[in-house]
Amino acid sequence: MADSIQKYEQTHLNEVVAKIQQAIQKATKDVKTAETDSKAIDKNFSNEVRMNTSTYSGMMDTAISVRQQQQLLNERQNSWRHASQQLDVLKRLEKRPYFARIDFHEAGEKNDETIYIGLGSFSDTPEHFLIYDWRAPISSVYYDGKLGNVSYETPDGTQEVDVKLKRQFTIEDGTIVTIFDTDETIGDQMLLQALGNSSDTKMKSIVSTIQKEQNQIIRDTHSDLLFVQGAAGSGKTAAILQRVAYLLYRYRGHLTASQVIMFSPNQIFNDYVDQVLPELGEHNMVQMTYYQFTKRRIPNMDVETLQQRFEGKTDPVSKKIRQLENSLTYFKAVTKYAKHLETADMKFRNLVFREKPLADQERIREIYYSFNENYHLGNRLDATKETLLKSLNHRIGGEVRSKWAEKAVQSLNHEDLEKLYGGEPREFDDSDKEFKFLARKLVIKALQPVRNAIVHNRFLNINAQYVHFLRSVPHLIHLEKFGLTEADWQGYVEETIAGLKNHQISLNNTSAYLYLYDLIVGKKGERDMRYVFIDEIQDYTAFQLAYLKFNYPRAKFTLLGDLNQSIYSNENSTTLLAELSTMFDKDKTRVIQLEKSYRSTQQITDFTKEILKNGEAIEAFQREGELPVISVQATTDAAVKRVQRQLVQNQNDGESTAIIGKSVAACVQITDALRAAGEKVTLIRTENQRLAEGVVVVPSFLAKGLEFDAVIVWDASEKTYQDEDERQLLYTICSRAMHRLTVIATKQMSPLFDRVNSKLYTTD
Numbered sequence: 001m002a003d004s005i006q007k008y009e010q011t012h013l014n015e016v017v018a019k020i021q022q023a024i025q026k027a028t029k030d031v032k033t034a035e036t037d038s039k040a041i042d043k044n045f046s047n048e049v050r051m052n053t054s055t056y057s058g059m060m061d062t063a064i065s066v067r068q069q070q071q072l073l074n075e076r077q078n079s080w081r082h083a084s085q086q087l088d089v090l091k092r093l094e095k096r097p098y099f100a101r102i103d104f105h106e107a108g109e110k111n112d113e114t115i116y117i118g119l120g121s122f123s124d125t126p127e128h129f130l131i132y133d134w135r136a137p138i139s140s141v142y143y144d145g146k147l148g149n150v151s152y153e154t155p156d157g158t159q160e161v162d163v164k165l166k167r168q169f170t171i172e173d174g175t176i177v178t179i180f181d182t183d184e185t186i187g188d189q190m191l192l193q194a195l196g197n198s199s200d201t202k203m204k205s206i207v208s209t210i211q212k213e214q215n216q217i218i219r220d221t222h223s224d225l226l227f228v229q230g231a232a233g234s235g236k237t238a239a240i241l242q243r244v245a246y247l248l249y250r251y252r253g254h255l256t257a258s259q260v261i262m263f264s265p266n267q268i269f270n271d272y273v274d275q276v277l278p279e280l281g282e283h284n285m286v287q288m289t290y291y292q293f294t295k296r297r298i299p300n301m302d303v304e305t306l307q308q309r310f311e312g313k314t315d316p317v318s319k320k321i322r323q324l325e326n327s328l329t330y331f332k333a334v335t336k337y338a339k340h341l342e343t344a345d346m347k348f349r350n351l352v353f354r355e356k357p358l359a360d361q362e363r364i365r366e367i368y369y370s371f372n373e374n375y376h377l378g379n380r381l382d383a384t385k386e387t388l389l390k391s392l393n394h395r396i397g398g399e400v401r402s403k404w405a406e407k408a409v410q411s412l413n414h415e416d417l418e419k420l421y422g423g424e425p426r427e428f429d430d431s432d433k434e435f436k437f438l439a440r441k442l443v444i445k446a447l448q449p450v451r452n453a454i455v456h457n458r459f460l461n462i463n464a465q466y467v468h469f470l471r472s473v474p475h476l477i478h479l480e481k482f483g484l485t486e487a488d489w490q491g492y493v494e495e496t497i498a499g500l501k502n503h504q505i506s507l508n509n510t511s512a513y514l515y516l517y518d519l520i521v522g523k524k525g526e527r528d529m530r531y532v533f534i535d536e537i538q539d540y541t542a543f544q545l546a547y548l549k550f551n552y553p554r555a556k557f558t559l560l561g562d563l564n565q566s567i568y569s570n571e572n573s574t575t576l577l578a579e580l581s582t583m584f585d586k587d588k589t590r591v592i593q594l595e596k597s598y599r600s601t602q603q604i605t606d607f608t609k610e611i612l613k614n615g616e617a618i619e620a621f622q623r624e625g626e627l628p629v630i631s632v633q634a635t636t637d638a639a640v641k642r643v644q645r646q647l648v649q650n651q652n653d654g655e656s657t658a659i660i661g662k663s664v665a666a667c668v669q670i671t672d673a674l675r676a677a678g679e680k681v682t683l684i685r686t687e688n689q690r691l692a693e694g695v696v697v698v699p700s701f702l703a704k705g706l707e708f709d710a711v712i713v714w715d716a717s718e719k720t721y722q723d724e725d726e727r728q729l730l731y732t733i734c735s736r737a738m739h740r741l742t743v744i745a746t747k748q749m750s751p752l753f754d755r756v757n758s759k760l761y762t763t764d
């Protein structure tokens, strides 16, 4: 790059930085003023607001003045919040004000325009922007096209511009380090530089190098369902995190981070991505795993964990049963069954008071079915509750005259009496009235648990109801279409009942159980949630997706996945796609395909994609590295030694390493062996652990979505990976590596590598 350009840009940068610094000074003052103002108001509050509650007008005055002070305080606090947010943005901009410049000509305008793009916007006068936020409509031009005519979307419609220059900068502490002029979407050089960095325990934002297809994902505002199918490492996760930031900016004032929820594969992944939005100056959205989403609603059950699900039964009948439970057919069966409950078969529990039924199941059933057919499940239940509460109130009179109440009043001590009288006047005409007063209070208190039980639907027998549903399945679904007999199913139902008795429930049953409960109580879902993101969609079932859609009825969905990375191999991810298309309006569905893989070197991507049978479409990003190594050792001991040698080499080359085993057991095996040999490694056993620095050992199902400089695949032997349907799992594991991949086996390599061209790896 010519020196004159470098000089020009550095001078411009210096001017901008100087203005930012001025703004920082002013913002710092504003924050202080707002702080002092708040304190002063607080002080005033105690000095000036006189509490006068002796007369009605005095009370009014006091109330008005409290309110005025409160309003003042709120205003000051708002301006404080605003000023400190502003200061935050400015401080971020001071270090790295922008990363790009574009020059363009807008149709109808006299002159060309130059704008600089950074993490936030900055202007010295209201109309004069020195930096544009990367999410501003015009910034889209930087990501979207080449030089020449480019269109971009604004809230007022599509605009055309003629782009004349696209320039990228790397800036460190106020100094320009590199400048690239480019006519590519985002010049490869800049991307190369970004991708050359080492892995980290936290994911970083990618705003300066967002690719064209990723930009489409980020800025889509029309689709109700945005489905992103992309190869491992194609930046799906990166793109959606920037998408959240974009949406928060685009709908500022109407959308908050709490109205955006992201479902991620496991807690480790949540932890891995939780810095991206703060780095972009935004609050994190709500983040959850599907397991957490369901588990919080049935705290007294042990819901099947990721590990149990991963290591679950693989016999043919269990597989078929899972296929059935995963399907939309099953979801519809629950819906149909619930509808049927409007006319018959609801299960109730007795409402018990003092060991006798206050209303027994029969009576409750009578009430429940006494309402006409216009009452649907939710309002039928509400009406039942109302009737039950009324009869509870009628009951009070009777109980006041009961023996137990009389006895209870007689045994009240002084302290109890004080409590029962509370602040109420104690003058009674006669002792009978006083007795009734006290007895009434005692009865109401004693009936409170029953009242709570009614309010909280505890008279529903949801467990029995669910079992009844399971038993009804053969009447609702043609089992033979799923290759199952009635006996297969009944066997499974018995197993589930036994589990429920021990407070154990599978994730599939949890979904159906909760859905049935929601229908019975007429739950309408969280209508406030506006955007739902689901990462690694291939690991969800159609049932779960339908249930999430039911839970967030007004939200737009962004689903990301790679049908080649389905790790619960026995579930069929292509059916998922077909079922998905029936759930959303076709006109409002958009599918975006990402084929380029950015995570790994060309050598690693070329190798991993050959593990797949249909991996041709995956395109490697041209970044050179060494060939993957396959190493088959004669004994386990030798294999462990081979791992140790690799660790030394990785460490010498500054590559952080993850050893990925298939199951927890395999990970424990290698961890123990390495520790016995004096190595320091961190074993990640459960999803609630955090990623640590240094060497980590991770089971495959927890490595989802993560990446590491170097990956050692532990025990890729024939005995470990044999099944055709483990191909995708192996692909997922290998595709976690950014720069170096070592595959280690004992005795015999897994046949799943047979189709990989031998030129694509070396052996030792």
Ligand SMILES: Nc1ncnc2c1ncn2[C@@H]1O[C@H](COP(=O)(O)OP(=O)(O)OP(=O)(O)O)[C@@H](O)[C@H]1O
Residues within 6 Å of the ligand: 191, 194, 195, 204, 206, 209, 210, 211, 214, 230, 231, 232, 233, 234, 235, 236, 237, 238, 239, 562, 565, 598, 599, 704, 705, 706, 707, 735
């Ligand atoms: N435009 C980009 N600029 C810079 N880095 C990028 C870009 N796109 C993706 N990356 C990087 O590539 C790596 C892989 O991205 P990401 O984890 O989002 O992929 P993914 O599609 O979610 O992968 P997987 O399906 O394997 O979980 C990350 O390190 C990410 O930062």
